[in-house]
Amino acid sequence: MVRPDGSIRVGTATVAGVLAGTVLAGCGTVGGSPAGKETSSTREQDTKAVRSAYGKTAEQDTARVTLRVQTSADGTSMTASGRGTVDLRDGDSVMTLSAQGGRVEQRVVDQVLYQKLPRSEVPGGKPWIRIDLQKAAERRAVGGQSVNDPVQAAAFARAIDGKDVTREGTSEVGEVNTTHYRVAVDVAELPDGATLRRQLGPTLPMDVWLDGDGRIRRQQIDMTLKAPAEDAATDRASSPPRPAKVRTVMEFSDFGTDVEAKAPPPRQVTDLTGTALERGQTQN
Template structure:
């Protein structure tokens, strides 16, 4: 694959997180038990400014490595139940293409992302249409969600994401060893209104988005954890107006770890004859959900 400019790489790095948080069926455990406890004293202004600069530049520094191995855990919780998806593979940080193996509820799923299209090979007997692979156009899904055309890979989105971080939003939480590498952990609270399409996003996740990042001595991201509580919509039977009829909320926690920078990534779309396109069905489900009262 040809190398894109730095801004494109930053956009692709953002894609990795978005995919983990909104496409996978499941969600990630915190996985931060190895983090050392941070000091209880409030850091000074200089320390906060240094932390803010480090977090803002982390996307650039990581994406400059071009490719990486990625490991993730995504955990989704709703109505007292939870589901976990674990995955590992490799990602091209220039364009977001990736190859990954997922395990969801004990079943293995092969996943590829090629040119902003998601392909998943489901367990035998689970795929629709008698074909082994399903296809979802992530760009079309992003449009329906109000993210705009192609915004999942728009470099401006990730740039604005970093710029939305102020000195008050970043707190150093101590050190941790991630994948055998010493890192510094930062807690970040993003003001959702400052992000692109912030009004739409605010309706879905609330005013702030909590995030933790673990950066190595070169300022590269080694781990990222994002937790979102998505506001649900009431089902048709939930119409009494009582507390029990409150719309369902879904909490998604995604943990991603990056290692093996510079690893080779080969992501190819499966043969067309083996693929069932599920984009339309997914969009219809989303429209029905948005239409509920």
């Protein structure tokens, strides 16, 4: 199941780090610009299209979203998926997440993550847990938000340079014709870029598929997370730690749909923000 410290803020994806696959349904690349034929003018247009896509998508206010996160490390892999609705401006969302045979109802309201856990996982007998994402992010207890968050439009726009954008061709995403772009994001230009650079390296591979109105229909981010230095030192005597690979794919549709993101009644909620912060301290 999706653990409280592994969720991703969707809208961000979670939506706590989770929320945020190989399920690229209906995506067949028809063809890109022939090698060596891309002009500086074309590249400039492509860069402008990608940099403006985050703002154009957020202007739609809301959307239906599907999410798939594939993680592999040390020879094992796990896939998590999600489906729901998201406010593209403030990140509020209502999602159903599935992973390892479990299902979790999740809401993000005013930067607070709520998850309704399976009965066997409920702490203190209350069905919902709560994590303040803003506090957790400030202490880096919940990772991946700035990287996986389509709401962080300005940050991504600043981190995309003309030399890093390549048009790959056209394909269908959810029966919508799109143009596929491959992007190398400058990690140093993202929020908390210095820390992310140590974890991810200098660039972050990303693919986006834009519709005829310049809106994001699919975003794929491929991260290779390096093992912390202290882990490397600990494991040096045995075998070197292997990096973890994470692929996050988000698809957007039904722009303008209703988003009913409401916090559960307080009496049904256990606050685990402190637990997330403590875990974050041990991991930093």
